[in-house]
């Protein structure tokens with residue numbers, strides 16, 4: 001990682017084929033939308049870590065204790081299914097939205113875009129607008145440059161460190177963590193991950209920027225497979241714009257044989273990935289719509305209709321009708337709905353109790369006395385609820401079987417596990433030979449609906 | 464040109480292996496507790512779960528990096544764009 005950063009910092013000055021991109025600041029409805037997205041998403045990221053819920057952090061991935069808290073719910077490694085379903089849901093929604101609206105994700109919601117935007121704001125505050133930044137790049141080192149560059153980097157580093165701190169705060173309670181930071185008393189692993197994540201943020205949002213999208217992002221490469229002719233894309237209206245060319249404001253360009261594009265290059269300057277949208281759809285385009293806002297501003301000044309660059313579909317560009325409801329949209333949509341509904345339903349039905357039963361491997365069975373045979377099991381109880389419970393174990397499957405646990409009522413604290421020994425006793429003769437199926441059932445005393453059943457085998461003597 | 468080459472080489476090896484390592488760690492540690500693993504293999508070595516996760520993650524990353532680098536090498540590097 002460090003090597004990579006070094007390459008890029010050197011890059012900014014020495015590499016000619018792709019110069020450091022200073023996107024021009026634009027104003028317009030899409031820029032406003034994007035700013036809003038940045039504020040909301042970063043607000044959630046930095047804010048959520050501090051939200052408390054029922055006396056503990058609302059969202060906490062407590063890796064040391066191997067449990068995830070998400071508001072009222074607690075997930076255990078046994079709930080891995082939910083995680084898998086969540087990942088499937090995420091992938092499906094990506095397919096769905098890509099087919100529908102193109103790279104909506106890239107332009108508005110991708111962390112890479114969001115943090116880059118935030119870093120750009122800081123760059124603007126300290127180094128000024130595009131022109132000033134370009135000039136600053138060229139100017140020799142003097143006190144102004146030192147001050148501006150310096151304050152930018154101070155801001156960047158502080159912001160990146162705070163980002164890393166918040167990241168770790170989702171895994172270690174953030175309040176304890178902040179005390180640890182304030183007293184310079186942070187654990188080694190926490191320090192490591194804080195710095196690691198901060199460093200990655202700083203490198204990705206400060207230096208790599210569009211190169212992450214162009215060279216590193218897998219989604220950028222395979223999203224074209226999810227597109228079709230009805231997907232929303234950002235496109236330049238070639239028929240309307242060409243032939244491009246400069247002209248005065250009051251010239252009748254149509255009479256001169258010119259199209260609507262005045263070749264002002266503002267769309268190229270606004271583009272964070274440094275491409276020219278007029279060359280057609282390119283995989284570097286992250287669909288941020290900055291060029292739309294830039295060009296619409298120009299069109300307004302020239303008194304031309306807006307939308308020379310606009311959101312459109314390939315079909316619409318060719319004058320054919322665009323359809324929203326197409327087989328792939330419907331299939332993705334239905335799958336999304338079904339899985340979401342399934343997850344929600346199973347979450348409401350989830351029993352906050354789990355149990356594992358392991359037979360004693362050393363002895364198959366024991367003779368307690370002349371009348372009784374006994375099998376011993378180790379039972380692991382996992383109370384996933386947010387309150388403590390007392391449980392009672394019962395057995396089913398063999399006539400007159402009973403189970404003895406010590407103590408009889410098993411008390412397990414909220415979100416804790418306990419391991420007990422259960423002895424199942426059966427009258428001699430009721431179970432001859434090995435492998436009788438039995439069922440052990442654990443029931444909460446305060447709430448009989450909370451119960452868990454496990455099957456096991458009972459071995460008797462051959463007679 | 465070497466700067467770009469380097470950046471792309473790192474971009475197409477470090478990054479995919481990082482993603483793969485993240486997924487692998489989640490799946491692996493969801494089903495296996497590093498604590499049990501340690502107890503069964505090196506009971507005298509006292510490290511925390513956090514350390515176990517971290518070591519596991521970097522191990523996955525290392526293996527992924529090796530594989531990505533070999534693929535990169537064998538497929539003759541990148542030659543699709545701008546060259």
Ligand code: SF4
Pocket residue numbers: 234267270271272273274275276277284285286287288289290291292
């Ligand atoms: S071409 Fe337009 S939409 Fe695409 S990345 Fe550049 S500015 Fe954004």
Ligand code: SF4
Pocket residue numbers: 236241244260261262263264265266267268278294295296298308309
């Ligand atoms: S901003 Fe619009 S008018 Fe200016 S060069 Fe781009 S497409 Fe042409």
